[in-house]
Amino acid sequence: MRILLIEDYTPLRENITESLTQAGYIVDASATGDEGLWYAENGNYDVTILDIMLPEIDGLTILRKLKKFGSKTPVIIISARDSTDHKIEGLDAGANDYLVKPFELKELQARVRAQLRKRYDQANDSATVGDLTVNFNAKRVSRAGEEITLTRREYGLLEYFAYRIGQVVTRQEIWDHVYEDVEGGTSNAVDVYVGYLRKKLNAGDKENLLHTRRGQGYYLEAHAITEPVNS
Amino acid sequence: MGRDTISKPMRSPNPSIRRRLLIGIILAVSVATLTGSLVIYFSQQKVLTQQLDEQLFSTAELLTIEVELEDGKPYQEWLAHIMANELRQEKDLIQVWEISSGKTFKSPALGSFDLPKIHGELNQNIIKNVDLPGGREGRALGVKILPSYDEHATNPIEGIDDMEHIFVVALETKSLHRALTHLHQTLICVVIATIFITAVSIFWTIRLSLIPIQDLSQQLQERQTDRLGNPVAISDNFPKELKNLAVQYNSLLQRIEGVRNRERDFSTHAAHELRTPLAGIQATLEQALAGQRDSEDYNHRIKNALTISKEMARLVTHLMRFSRLQSGTQKVIVEEINLHELIEATMLGYSKKAKVRGVQIDFQLASSTFLRKTDEDLIRIIFTNLCDNAVSYAKENSTIQLRTFDQDGSFTFSISNSSAVALPDNLDRLFEPFYRIDQARTGDDRHAGIGLSLCREIANTLALEIKASAPDQQNFQIQVSFKN
Numbered sequence: 001m002r003i004l005l006i007e008d009y010t011p012l013r014e015n016i017t018e019s020l021t022q023a024g025y026i027v028d029a030s031a032t033g034d035e036g037l038w039y040a041e042n043g044n045y046d047v048t049i050l051d052i053m054l055p056e057i058d059g060l061t062i063l064r065k066l067k068k069f070g071s072k073t074p075v076i077i078i079s080a081r082d083s084t085d086h087k088i089e090g091l092d093a094g095a096n097d098y099l100v101k102p103f104e105l106k107e108l109q110a111r112v113r114a115q116l117r118k119r120y121d122q123a124n125d126s127a128t129v130g131d132l133t134v135n136f137n138a139k140r141v142s143r144a145g146e147e148i149t150l151t152r153r154e155y156g157l158l159e160y161f162a163y164r165i166g167q168v169v170t171r172q173e174i175w176d177h178v179y180e181d182v183e184g185g186t187s188n189a190v191d192v193y194v195g196y197l198r199k200k201l202n203a204g205d206k207e208n209l210l211h212t213r214r215g216q217g218y219y220l221e222a223h224a225i226t227e228p229v230n231s
Numbered sequence: 232m233g234r235d236t237i238s239k240p241m242r243s244p245n246p247s248i249r250r251r252l253l254i255g256i257i258l259a260v261s262v263a264t265l266t267g268s269l270v271i272y273f274s275q276q277k278v279l280t281q282q283l284d285e286q287l288f289s290t291a292e293l294l295t296i297e298v299e300l301e302d303g304k305p306y307q308e309w310l311a312h313i314m315a316n317e318l319r320q321e322k323d324l325i326q327v328w329e330i331s332s333g334k335t336f337k338s339p340a341l342g343s344f345d346l347p348k349i350h351g352e353l354n355q356n357i358i359k360n361v362d363l364p365g366g367r368e369g370r371a372l373g374v375k376i377l378p379s380y381d382e383h384a385t386n387p388i389e390g391i392d393d394m395e396h397i398f399v400v401a402l403e404t405k406s407l408h409r410a411l412t413h414l415h416q417t418l419i420c421v422v423i424a425t426i427f428i429t430a431v432s433i434f435w436t437i438r439l440s441l442i443p444i445q446d447l448s449q450q451l452q453e454r455q456t457d458r459l460g461n462p463v464a465i466s467d468n469f470p471k472e473l474k475n476l477a478v479q480y481n482s483l484l485q486r487i488e489g490v491r492n493r494e495r496d497f498s499t500h501a502a503h504e505l506r507t508p509l510a511g512i513q514a515t516l517e518q519a520l521a522g523q524r525d526s527e528d529y530n531h532r533i534k535n536a537l538t539i540s541k542e543m544a545r546l547v548t549h550l551m552r553f554s555r556l557q558s559g560t561q562k563v564i565v566e567e568i569n570l571h572e573l574i575e576a577t578m579l580g581y582s583k584k585a586k587v588r589g590v591q592i593d594f595q596l597a598s599s600t601f602l603r604k605t606d607e608d609l610i611r612i613i614f615t616n617l618c619d620n621a622v623s624y625a626k627e628n629s630t631i632q633l634r635t636f637d638q639d640g641s642f643t644f645s646i647s648n649s650s651a652v653a654l655p656d657n658l659d660r661l662f663e664p665f666y667r668i669d670q671a672r673t674g675d676d677r678h679a680g681i682g683l684s685l686c687r688e689i690a691n692t693l694a695l696e697i698k699a700s701a702p703d704q705q706n707f708q709i710q711v712s713f714k715n
Binding site for chain 2 (some may be wrong): 009010012015016018019022078080081082083087100101103104105106
């Protein structure tokens with residue numbers, strides 16, 4: 001999952017980036033409003049974390065521009081402004097959540113997860129496909145009760161599939177949401193990692209859950225779907 | 232315990248306007264009505280008495296000529312007329328004395344009663360209140376007369392001067408007293424009715440007049456503390472006398488609200504300025520504890536947290552000093568200092584930062600009054616803030632001009648730079664606490680917007696003049712003038 005962080009205060013920006021990266025997210029961090037707006041308009045992000053008082057362009061202006069632009073990416077405002085009026089102003093401008101500084105990083109992570117669940121219509125903090133369970137909170141994967149050990153990249157890939165169960169995910173989308181380097185969408189690196197993941201998930205001749213839709217992409221489902229899949 | 236208590240007469244500490252007005256107006260109306268009634272009563276009494284007296288005069292004038300001289304002897308013709316008229320026999324109260332003989336003649340109505348023998352000099356009337364037969368009250372006119380005679384007589388009447396008579400005629404005052412009693416009762420009723428009607432109407436008038444005050448009081452009583460500045464509603468039927476009070480009250484409330492807002496804004500800004508570095512410390516330490524790290528990594532993170540803490544401590548020091556300056560509790564230590572040395576030393580501290588930004592500093596310290604008695608610490612804060620701002624906000628590769636000169640014989644310091652940021656139209660806003668041209672923090676180089684506010688408070692404390700100017704919106708200058 002790719003997250004955009006726009007925060008000018010260096011210590012906070014660096015630590016949030018590190019914390020989210022450790023939690024398995026891809027984080028693009030920006031220190032100024034104009035740069036952050038450029039990222040937001042040109043990137044495909046799952047969540048945007050936005051400070052209000054920013055150099056060049058303030059956070060509320062960025063938020064309004066994004067909403068005018070038609071962006072569906074949920075926005076979490078992080079601000080030292082703690083009054084109800086400020087919160088209302090931020091939420092009315094289009095923010096999905098408002099977190100007052102100082103906050104605990106684990107709370108920020110929980111709010112990011114909550115926004116991801118909303119964005120991908122997930123009711124719980126885990127997804128189940130057949131006998132496969134992906135726990136988003138604990139970042140654990142098990143199949144038929146047996147835990148599967150995945151690398152950070154493999155987990156990121158599976159998590160993205162799990163958030164979009166039954167939907168065909170294109171290679172470009174995988175690049176956009178799972179890989180740090182958004183360039184190189186034509187590379188077969190995605191196919192290679194999907195192969196690794198499929199091998200680990202299907203270990204012991206288990207039924208394949210990660211299916212290929214030729215010419216389109218991949219989808220996670222208990223059984224392969226013969227009719228066209230909604231993407 | 233036997234403690235003596237001295238009781239003092241209780242007096243209400245908050246006299247009621249309604250009661251005062253009510254009592255005052257009723258007293259005034261009562262006194263006015265009573266006085267008016269007494270005037271009317273006595274005037275009427277005088278008029279009625281005068282009418283009675285005129286009646287006595289008329290009667291006396293008519294009847295005294297009926298004491299005639301007939302054949303050289305007095306003849307009481309008036310008595311003959313009375314005796315010929317039954318009605319007059321019952322009513323007329325007349326008595327005549329013949330002084331020389333001592334004989335008296337009375338009208339039948341007097342019976343055995345004698346009227347008082349009142350008279351003045353010859354033909355001089357005297358009128359008095361008298362008692363009449365049957366205990367009745369009356370009024371009598373007495374006059375000393377000579378019998379009347381034919382004025383055309385050719386021969387003088389001899390001895391007529393010895394024929395003096397005293398003529399007394401009386402009238403009953405029963406009708407006069409009845410009229411006065413009726414008037415008296417009427418006036419009492421009028422006084423009572425006037426006082427009652429006045430009291431009721433004044434009570435209602437006062438009550439109606441006080442309703443706006445009660446409304447005003449209720450509006451203020453029901454006002455929530457967070458809405459103190461909302462003006463009191465002044466409707467069209469609000470009394471003119473109270474309107475000015477309400478307007479003044481609204482003005483006062485707005486001033487109070489302004490002070491409250493400034494205090495609230497200051498607290499909000501202060502909290503806001505502290506929240507962000509606090510979030511930085513918290514995030515840094517949380518991340519430090521988030522996993523196993525080597526000692527170098529721990530050192531790095533702890534150092535970062537310490538740096539932020541020092542920034543916060545500096546900000547808190549500024550805020551505390553600002554608060555002390557505002558409240559007038561900042562201690563001022565006056566000693567002689569060399570302002571030129573202080574300026575050079577302060578700017579030297581920013582030479583590295585200026586070099587990084589390619590900013591040149593042009594010194595022209597030309598004042599001859601650079602030795603001043605003032606507070607060195609506070610002056611250093613002013614110079615530090617002004618130099619810091621100039622270096623931070625000057626355009627890259629530009630020149631900061633630092634000047635001192637004598638203006639009106641006193642030391643003046645000015646620092647000017649080309650501004651890399653857009654200046655506000657109202658430059659005075661720069662001196663507001665927490666006002667920032669750029670709302671963000673510029674990396675680790677934090678400007679909380681308290682520096683110039685602090686400078687102004689110090690200037691106020693040390694009786695200096697500080698002002699900002701921007702002749703062309705490009706070059707920005709701040710000038711600090713010492714006063715003699």
